[in-house]
Amino acid sequence: MKSQEKKAVTLYSDGSSLGNPGPGGWGAILEYNGHKKEISGAESETTNNRMELTAVIEGLKRLKEPCRVEVVTDSSYVANAINSWLKGWIAKDFKKVKNVDLWQEYLEAAKGHDIQATWIRGHNGHIENERCDTLATEAAKQIKKELENERFG
Numbered sequence: 001m002k003s004q005e006k007k008a009v010t011l012y013s014d015g016s017s018l019g020n021p022g023p024g025g026w027g028a029i030l031e032y033n034g035h036k037k038e039i040s041g042a043e044s045e046t047t048n049n050r051m052e053l054t055a056v057i058e059g060l061k062r063l064k065e066p067c068r069v070e071v072v073t074d075s076s077y078v079a080n081a082i083n084s085w086l087k088g089w090i091a092k093d094f095k096k097v098k099n100v101d102l103w104q105e106y107l108e109a110a111k112g113h114d115i116q117a118t119w120i121r122g123h124n125g126h127i128e129n130e131r132c133d134t135l136a137t138e139a140a141k142q143i144k145k146e147l148e149n150e151r152f153g
Helices: 048-061 076-091 100-110 127-152
Strands: 007-017 022-032 035-046 067-073 114-119
Touching: 007 048, 007 127, 022 048, 022 127, 035 048, 035 127, 048 067, 048 076, 048 100, 048 127, 067 076, 076 100, 076 114
Parallel strands: 007 067, 067 114
Antiparallel strands: 007 022, 022 035
């Protein structure tokens, strides 16, 4: 019996940080067979790169079976790491690598999937990228507002 072909999923992702570090948000869109699912979230103290990577991790966590995943990102950091740098980082046990906790979380979320990253220019009219940017920015602004309300009542 022939093994079943993995589903092809596109994962659009973006991150935002209001200050670097500062309050940040992430947004992602999962697209499969014409259907789209939007997800987003935020952290109170983070960096842009951490939010870019978190968007990918959270998107991968939503997949219920092994898939072929194209990660579409405007983060050259995330695209280059996924396509090129990660093997070397693993070989040197992540020595002198930033965001090790997230890269290890990425590796766990990526298990069973075939992943390729595609870099696109940000803020260039790409519909899904613009939407992910909006999701990430809105999440970042929301958590910033909540933090200010906590501080100032």
